[in-house]
Amino acid sequence: MSETGIESVRSVRRSPPDWLLTGVRVVLVALVAKPAVSKFLTYGNSVAFFDAIGMPFPGLMVVIAGFIEVGAVVLLLVGVKVRLAALSLIPVMLVAMLHVGPDWKNLGVLFGAVLLTAFSPSLSSFWQSSG
Numbered sequence: 308m309s310e311t312g313i314e315s316v317r318s319v320r321r322s323p324p325d326w327l328l329t330g331v332r333v334v335l336v337a338l339v340a341k342p343a344v345s346k347f348l349t350y351g352n353s354v355a356f357f358d359a360i361g362m363p364f365p366g367l368m369v370v371i372a373g374f375i376e377v378g379a380v381v382l383l384l385v386g387v388k389v390r391l392a393a394l395s396l397i398p399v400m401l402v403a404m405l406h407v408g409p410d411w412k413n414l415g416v417l418f419g420a421v422l423l424t425a426f427s428p429s430l431s432s433f434w435q436s437s438g
Contacts, residue, residue: 331419332383343376360406393423
């Protein structure tokens with residue numbers, strides 16, 4: 308095998324392909340967008356839920372979690388600051404699992420966010436090729 312072929316095999320092992328990272332971004336957007344927006348559209352219900360699960364300062368926490376989630380969704384959708392967006396979702400999911408318990412959605416978001424944090428280039432988007 309030529310030296311170029313060996314380098315290409317090594318680079319594939321080092322990072323997942325772009326299509327996989329794009330797919331993870333799309334899945335995260337699909338999982339986070341509705342709960343993020345609903346925190347604002349049904350603010351009173353969200354505050355009541357946060358209060359019922361024992362979240363301190365439920366009114367403030369709904370707003371903070373909502374802004375973090377909406378911001379992350381926008382960044383993931385546009386493909387700018389993907390690592391920052393993914394990193395911001397990790398503590399939100401950890402708090403959700405601590406107060407509500409793990410389920411397939413928050414575990415999926417947590418796993419996807421960790422994957423994007425570890426493997427995303429600093430700037431990527433649907434419209435840019437990483438070459």
